[in-house]
Amino acid sequence: MTAIDVRNLTKHYKVPIKQPGLLASVKSLFSQEYEEKHAVEQMSFQIEAGEIVGLLGSNGAGKTTMMKMLSGILHPTSGTCSVLGYTPWERKQEFQKSIAMIMGQKNSLWWDLPAADSFLLNKEIYDIPDKDYHETLNHMVEILDVKRLLTTPVRNLSLGERMKMEIIAGFLHQPKVVFLDEPTIGLDLTSQYAIRDFIRTMNSQRKVTIILTSHYMADIQELCKRVIIVNKGTKLYDGQLSHVAEDFSDVKLISIDLERDVEDAVLASIGEVVGRDVLKVTLQVPRNEIPQAIAKLGSLPVVDVNISEIPIDRVIERTLAEGKVRVNQ
Numbered sequence: 001m002t003a004i005d006v007r008n009l010t011k012h013y014k015v016p017i018k019q020p021g022l023l024a025s026v027k028s029l030f031s032q033e034y035e036e037k038h039a040v041e042q043m044s045f046q047i048e049a050g051e052i053v054g055l056l057g058s059n060g061a062g063k064t065t066m067m068k069m070l071s072g073i074l075h076p077t078s079g080t081c082s083v084l085g086y087t088p089w090e091r092k093q094e095f096q097k098s099i100a101m102i103m104g105q106k107n108s109l110w111w112d113l114p115a116a117d118s119f120l121l122n123k124e125i126y127d128i129p130d131k132d133y134h135e136t137l138n139h140m141v142e143i144l145d146v147k148r149l150l151t152t153p154v155r156n157l158s159l160g161e162r163m164k165m166e167i168i169a170g171f172l173h174q175p176k177v178v179f180l181d182e183p184t185i186g187l188d189l190t191s192q193y194a195i196r197d198f199i200r201t202m203n204s205q206r207k208v209t210i211i212l213t214s215h216y217m218a219d220i221q222e223l224c225k226r227v228i229i230v231n232k233g234t235k236l237y238d239g240q241l242s243h244v245a246e247d248f249s250d251v252k253l254i255s256i257d258l259e260r261d262v263e264d265a266v267l268a269s270i271g272e273v274v275g276r277d278v279l280k281v282t283l284q285v286p287r288n289e290i291p292q293a294i295a296k297l298g299s300l301p302v303v304d305v306n307i308s309e310i311p312i313d314r315v316i317e318r319t320l321a322e323g324k325v326r327v328n329q
Ligand SMILES: Nc1ncnc2c1ncn2[C@@H]1O[C@H](COP(=O)(O)OP(=O)(O)OP(=O)(O)O)[C@@H](O)[C@H]1O
Pocket: 013, 014, 015, 037, 038, 039, 057, 058, 059, 060, 061, 062, 063, 064, 065, 066
């Protein structure tokens, strides 16, 4: 069954053109000029019930705008979309009860109240029966291990703890489709794992259909078989993640700051040099060769080392560069 059907969805924002200077500001009070920003352009895709799809794209690619239209927060400029048979922006009550939009960068909980109070409020808003409410809440509180924090005012929770509460609030009414916009942004690894596990559980146990955006490759690799890559508002790729990121799954980046120059050949003997800016070097190294690489770095004039996952932007850049563009409409 198709859960989400998007056809030619387009969103242009009208933004005022701001000329520099005071005179221009005064003039703009009388005649304001606008330009159109093409945030999402003719996007089409279908998602089956029970899928988890990753929406990937660089900053400003149009991901959040897309999710806002799918969840009914924004009207599109043109195009159509059906989520579980509803047109999102009509905001029918049954539609609102069937979906959730969870944004890592936005707070939806009452700041001065404990999360437990916000959950109760959601129970009223969504008209959740007592039994379902307690069962769902207990289950989620257990998986995310936040029982002792339920009575702490939200403003006193850490970022990771607050995000777990946001996620519980979003899933409490047992939505069938959930839009997760950067649910792990800024979180430490332990919280990222916990949230990832939770999302996987909700998908496998409850068959929740999920669209996920994240700037962390690990989130996407752990959760999504299929990805839709967007670039400047248009769809660049729609298909298996393995097709675009297979060879990235087992490598990490080692970024080093050098005290003085080191020959390229020496660096190349440690790992593939994928970035070099005078004394700043980025090496790509297979995960299982990291210890040896670190050991080799010991003999170089290194002042700082940082190991990280491959950023999603590299996957996107390469998809663009290699012309791996394949769009199944
Ligand atoms: N309310 C708005 N008014 C005008 N322009 C907007 C508005 N919201 C977003 N935009 C513009 O639309 C484009 C897409 O923004 P969007 O937030 O959807 O990107 P994104 O893919 O979610 O990026 P990020 O990864 O940084 O979250 C950007 O150029 C942005 O500046």
